[in-house]
Amino acid sequence: MTLTVVGSIAFDAVETPSGSRARLLGGSAVHFALASCQFADTRIVGPVGDDFGDEEYAILHRRGVLTEDVEHVPGGRTFFWAGRYHRDINRRDTLQTDLNVFEDFRPKLSQASREADVLFLGNIQPDLQREVRSQCEAARFVAMDSMNLWIDIAHESLLRTIAMVDCLVLNDSELKQLTDEPNLVRAAHGALELGPRVIVAKQGEYGATMITRDGYFGMMAYPTADIVEPTGAGDSFAGGLMGYIASRRGEADDATLRRAIAHGTACASFNVEGFGSERLYELERGEIDARVAALEAMSRF
């Protein structure tokens, strides 16, 4: 079972009250892949510049992430993001965003990437997401992310993309913005009418909620006292979720989707325990499974 993810590959600079890093491997596709690779072979599609080299590839290759579709743009620089987190680590300010090679990115998928069983369209311009979607005709399960920017400036294109996926994964505030509906249940049902059969609302420190036409599943975030830096938590959540689905044969039914969300939640909880996705570099599958079991015990009554 193979998984393709398209999204950003980046260098991040972050400041937190307890420390800072000037150059971390980041980007939505990277955070995603470092989680999904625990469950399924993952191909990553995205552009990098001349500043992206052996050190970064080594991190990905050590986890088995397949990088044939990482596009090197000669003379370009890799996407760069800088942010500062508050004492309340759920709050942050963006200090700098340099799109660099990402500005003119047009995804070119290899045959292997196009044959993916499961596809994740990370948060990129919705026209490009559709281009990728069209190239992956064999995918049995397709999910996508997006953001407030595209809801604002590319609304119609975004709606067309949403109509082409099985599952929409979005922050709950963005889901409410997308549907212009402040109630989450109504917002999710509005989103279901756009085409997907599964809506996953990411709720940050509160967890995640899955809404389908038949029902509802709520998953708390794993309670951790030791949050170091949360960049990429939502991406590693999606990576764990999609990786788990890719690892299971057959239709992604309700029971599979619930366990997938639990695995995504576990991956996100590790992600926030270090800078960038560093905590995932050496993570073992057994640690994820133990945390899923803990989540089960913490939600049972």
Place this chain on the structure above:
Amino acid sequence: MTLTVVGSIAFDAVETPSGSRARLLGGSAVHFALASCQFADTRIVGPVGDDFGDEEYAILHRRGVLTEDVEHVPGGRTFFWAGRYHRDINRRDTLQTDLNVFEDFRPKLSQASREADVLFLGNIQPDLQREVRSQCEAARFVAMDSMNLWIDIAHESLLRTIAMVDCLVLNDSELKQLTDEPNLVRAAHGALELGPRVIVAKQGEYGATMITRDGYFGMMAYPTADIVEPTGAGDSFAGGLMGYIASRRGEADDATLRRAIAHGTACASFNVEGFGSERLYELERGEIDARVAALEAMSRF
């Protein structure tokens, strides 16, 4: 098994985008009792003025709420609160607060109220909460609520009260404020060090979390598309929680507390489906049990 609650008894005036009411029976003790009475005999302790009469007593008596300790202050007026809810019903502005008879309230408990098996100290000045606590020596389980006002202006007194209860029920933002700790897990552990063995963090539309020295339990809010008006949701949550505990013999162990939180969550979900606590006036126990079962199905994986 009997339950005593001390808190406000009020008239509320509320405006929402879909309608308004000029005079609703409200107050923390009332919202609480209309939920807890489903599970255990509930005595309500609080002051009212001349404007509080047969109509209001009838609502309480029809549900079996015991009102011998409702103190009528001759010549006084009942506590009054007015608020306006936004289109996002999780946001509101307070338009008016008239303490009236609540300003000089000193709780006077009858012998029957003092003999309560389970006691809830609603959100009142912490000195008064302690007075009530001291009068109820037989109580086997005592919980309390509070608010940002007392955290700000009566901090030391509040800490002394917290040291005298088994369980602290607080909004998560207040818990973080109380302990000056933005991380919920750390905030809850800080609160445990103040004395209680159970911390319940209310998280509004996201649900509730219970933290004890031994563990953690997360409970989603019941997903409802039809929120009419949420005043008193937190109080009816506490009422369902404490009523359920009062209905069970023996120690409030982890399994009992988890089910208590589920029952509180169900009560709160009905509370928001009508103005004030009107949805609870005719509510049947079977409806609560069905919603608890639904919550169980929605959180299982």
